[in-house]
Amino acid sequence: MLWYGSPATDWEREALPIGNGSLGAAVFGTLASERLQFNEKTLWTGGPGSAQGYDHGNWRAARPGALAAVQDELDAKTRLDPDSVAAELGQPRVGYGAHQTFGDLYLDVPDAPQTPATYRRELDIANAVAKVVYTHQQVRHQREFFASYPDGVIVGRLSADRPGSVTFTLRYASPRRDFTATAASGRLTVRGALADNGLRFEAQIQVRGEGGTVTSNADGTITVTGADSAWFALAAGTDYADTYPDYRGKDPHTAVTGTLDKAGSRYDTLLARHVRDHRALFHRVALDIGQSVPADVPTDRLLAGYTGGATSTDRALEALYFQYGRYLLIASSRSGSLPANLQGVWNHSTSPPWSADYHVNINLQMNYWLAEATNLAETTAPYDRFVEALRAPGRRTAKEMFGSRGWVVHNETNPFGFTGVHDWSTAFWFPEGAAWLTGQLYEHYRFGGSTDYLRTTAYPVMKEAAEFWLDNLRTDPRDGTLVVTPSYSPEHGDFTAGAAMSQQIVHDLLTNTLEAARVLGDDRAFRTRLEAVLGQLDPGLRIGSWGQLQEWKADLDDPADDHRHVSHLYALHPGRQIEPGTKWADAAKVSLSARGDGGTGWSKAWKINFWARLRDGDHAHKMLAEQLKSSTLPNLWDTHPPFQIDGNFGATAGITEMLLQSQYDAIEVLPALPATWPDGSVRGLRARGGATLDIEWSNGRATRVALTASRTRRLTVRSDLLPGGESTFKAIAGQRYVWGEKV
Incomplete structure (x- = not known):
């Protein structure tokens, strides 16, 4: 859980990300005008049809010899x-283009307090739901946001514990002027084409109220008045297709309309399907390194107070950062869309750093280092x-x-x-x-x-x-x-x-x-x-x-x-x-050692992996600490600077390498355990050869190892728990093998 005691004022440093692979959004939690900045991953300038011209090979001139x-x-x-x-x-380079922000949804709330009696903004990464909860004039208000992969929509809901207390106006804004926005029957439709390359795009937002009234306005906004609660679902798409050489498909209107219509009219059903889908991936792996954090310490203070792993609160941040990397990969890489880019799926700019593109001299590859070992193999399909x-x-x-x-x-x-x-x-x-x-x-x-x-x-x-x-x-x-x-x-x-x-x-x-x-x-x-x-x-x-x-x-x-x-x-x-x-x-x-422990966020993340492969867990942990202390933003995004998500993914991969390795055709248990994690357990990590492992340790030594085979083949497991430090055996698919279990 990430949580904060005030709204976000800066997209890069403070907004909280949700995503379903193709769609992403950043939640601000501002009271008078809630901001939901959102993206669709295929909304790109450049390419065929670009006003600058385009040659995918960029080898336009005859260059014999x-x-x-x-x-x-x-x-x-x-x-x-x-x-x-x-x-x-x-x-x-000509016509290369850049990923584009789709725009912003604003929920303007009249009479919202400047200083509410209580306030909490959070991101529950276990369920992939962002919330804002505040109290004003003895009324508890709650906002929930999530991005559903099963239904292909971003969903938001506003509610209060006093009937008739939900009133707001929903509007769309964009830094570009290439769209029209119209509202009818509670549905806001945003439609346009990028000026650079003519790529067509569309978003539709359906608003539904429980009690009160929902009014579609001539200026392309929708107003909810006096409702007990109200919610919306957003679907979006473009006519991009990953087909060489044209990279164009059908007009997105039919698909976007169908997605939104299919999502249905029950918020609880959408939420339940979303949570079930996310948990099926996220809950495969659990990490306990002796972490604990006082309930009254928000995440930004947890980060600011981090000392390098010496305390249980330090370990709480490290364990959270590990799982946050897994959360971000689930949110930015699901079947049916492009892979996670330099910023995953989150971008608030029309000219983002490095175009928010796919650098293949390490960055795209680093995005997926964690996928197999942390039991998220399905996220590699877009790659x-x-x-x-x-x-x-x-x-x-x-x-x-x-x-x-x-x-x-x-x-x-x-x-x-x-x-x-x-x-x-x-x-x-x-x-x-x-x-x-x-x-x-x-x-x-x-x-x-x-x-x-x-x-x-x-x-x-x-x-x-x-x-x-x-x-x-x-x-x-x-x-x-x-x-x-x-x-x-x-x-x-x-x-x-x-x-x-x-x-x-x-x-x-x-x-x-x-x-x-x-x-x-x-x-x-x-x-x-x-x-x-x-x-x-x-x-x-x-x-x-x-x-x-x-x-x-x-x-x-x-x-x-x-x-x-x-x-x-x-x-x-x-x-x-x-x-x-x-x-x-x-x-x-x-x-x-000569290169030192400095560098940008992704560089430090790579060094975690290097030191873990060298079996130096303490130095690997030192690099993790360096990344958290100087290359991590308050919302726990990695910073180059600026924000670059490969550092998040690389660090999660590095923590995994400290606990389990299998690159040399043998499964190595706790190969680089740092002294700062003397006692703990991890459940659900994957090893090459088709094995899922649960590991427990105490005083820096494994006390229990359980392996479940997904293939029938010979496996070698190495651990100081085993007689002679090693066991080679024929594993049978579906069988579970346990060492060190008390009888």
């Missing part, structure tokens, strides 16, 4: 300035569909830019299949993006084990991404290995050949693809080719002059460098090349 010239220059010089490479390979939709434009970019097979996407993308480059020299070139994106698809298979999913969804995408690199790896004249060239360690340093992250990502892709090809029995010639290339591929693992894991193939690392990106540790996390106890792990620790 440009890529080969840069590669030849790198063979001779080993390092190139990013500006010089951008001048050769980049070009201004899968989005990656699949990138293949068609990505093939064209691969052919036009590289003259190769396969598909490619660079540093960032949008809902219109942008797979090309732009000209921001330190953040434009990243053809490894597609390879990294496939990792989440393979993880879904590793956790769930469905060969049907592997065959129909994951493997075709992986194989085509692998084909791109089979065509584009180049022999390094320095040592004869195969390298990515040109390569760029994200947002840092010079262009080189064979930067560590580039090599590690491609190694991960080819390894995963080979494993999948063997499982599915794909053609032998392709498997042989993968094996041969993996044998020649530079793995991207080198130890430098001061014991560090090198970021570049040449020993260029500066021990005083504290850059927020630590991209050369990809092989540690989310990759699996570096195992604890190896010389590579020791070198990774040297690099990570």
Whole structure:
């Protein structure tokens, strides 16, 4: 539960988010004019039809020989300035667009108090309901808001414990002037088309009163007068479709009308369906780390008083932050819409930071690090569909830019299949993006084990991404290995050949693809080719002059460098090349220590995961504490700054890595438990291989482990609770196995 003693005055820092995947809203709790800022995830400028023009590949000019010239220059010089490479390979981005706020609903309440007798604003993340409760002149007023996935609507209700006390006027506002708003029969209809690209959009809000009157006004507003209670449901959509190359579907009017009509006329029914749906996901996992918080301490004070995990109230914030990440993913990623973007599904601007887009040099991938392990596998469906939709434009970019097979996407993308480059020299070139994106698809298979999913969804995408690199790896004249060239360690340093992250990502892709090809029995010639290339591929693992894991193939690392990106540790996390106890792990620790504990919110979140993979729970916890103390806003959104949701998701994933790991084909129980959590329990975490675990511990050691298998296969479990520290056995689907249970 998040709660506050005053209304929100700032969208980014204080408003409380609700969402159902495609729709999101931020609740302010202001009394005289309640504000509900809302979004529909496909409302984007740019793309086909943009007034600026649009080319998804952004490789408009004929550039014969440009890529080969840069590669030849790198063979001779080993390092190139990013500006010089951008001048050769980049070009201004045109018609890219940005996610748009849909607008704001205001509920103007006459005679609302400036200083009510009591006030509480809250977000119940267990039930996904936001509330505002206040008392004025001995009347208790309550507002409830939720975003229903089963019914596809945002719902709000105003009530009071004295009959006839609910009066308000509902109106719509937008920073754009591209719409009309009309009201009839208690239904407000907002309809328009974006000026930039003609994307049609529509929202309908149906208002119903219990007692009193509901009046539709000529100015496009709706007034409720003297009701015992009143509620509304909002449906919205656009004519966007994820179909290359037009990205347009049907006019949204029929679908929006049908959704709202189908939602029905009973508030209690909508609420019950919504809570049941949300709880079915959210309540799969429970975490107890000895947290407790006084009932009179609001969340903003809890955050302000956080000292780093030394007290039970500190642990209350940490446990809340863990579950808040799960809540935000459920709210911003459900089947039928786009995946969670840089701000999930929440955006109050027409020009949000980084367009509120999909950066694929870590950010989109980080959004889903928590999904499988925290038992939210269903939330990955929009991600899968989005990656699949990138293949068609990505093939064209691969052919036009590289003259190769396969598909490619660079540093960032949008809902219109942008797979090309732009000209921001330190953040434009990243053809490894597609390879990294496939990792989440393979993880879904590793956790769930469905060969049907592997065959129909994951493997075709992986194989085509692998084909791109089979065509584009180049022999390094320095040592004869195969390298990515040109390569760029994200947002840092010079262009080189064979930067560590580039090599590690491609190694991960080819390894995963080979494993999948063997499982599915794909053609032998392709498997042989993968094996041969993996044998020649530079793995991207080198130890430098001061014991560090090198970021570049040449020993260029500066021990005083504290850059927020630590991209050369990809092989540690989310990759699996570096195992604890190896010389590579020791070198990774040297690099990570040198970079320090600073950075932006998402960077700190990644470092939680790094330290957990290094089995240093205390340092992982220190990074969690740093993120909470200096990169978290009062509404618990992560801040870069500004707000960027990947830090929330990355931190939840990091906490999970502290409690359970399974990347090396063995289930590791409490691999990085910090000293600040000596006693506790967690229920419902998932492990690769098809297992759900409940774990209890005391004095820093496991006391009970229960495993439920979802597949029949051999599993290995490691814990100091087990004789010899390890047990390998044939798990039977549906069976539960328990260690340490008292008889």
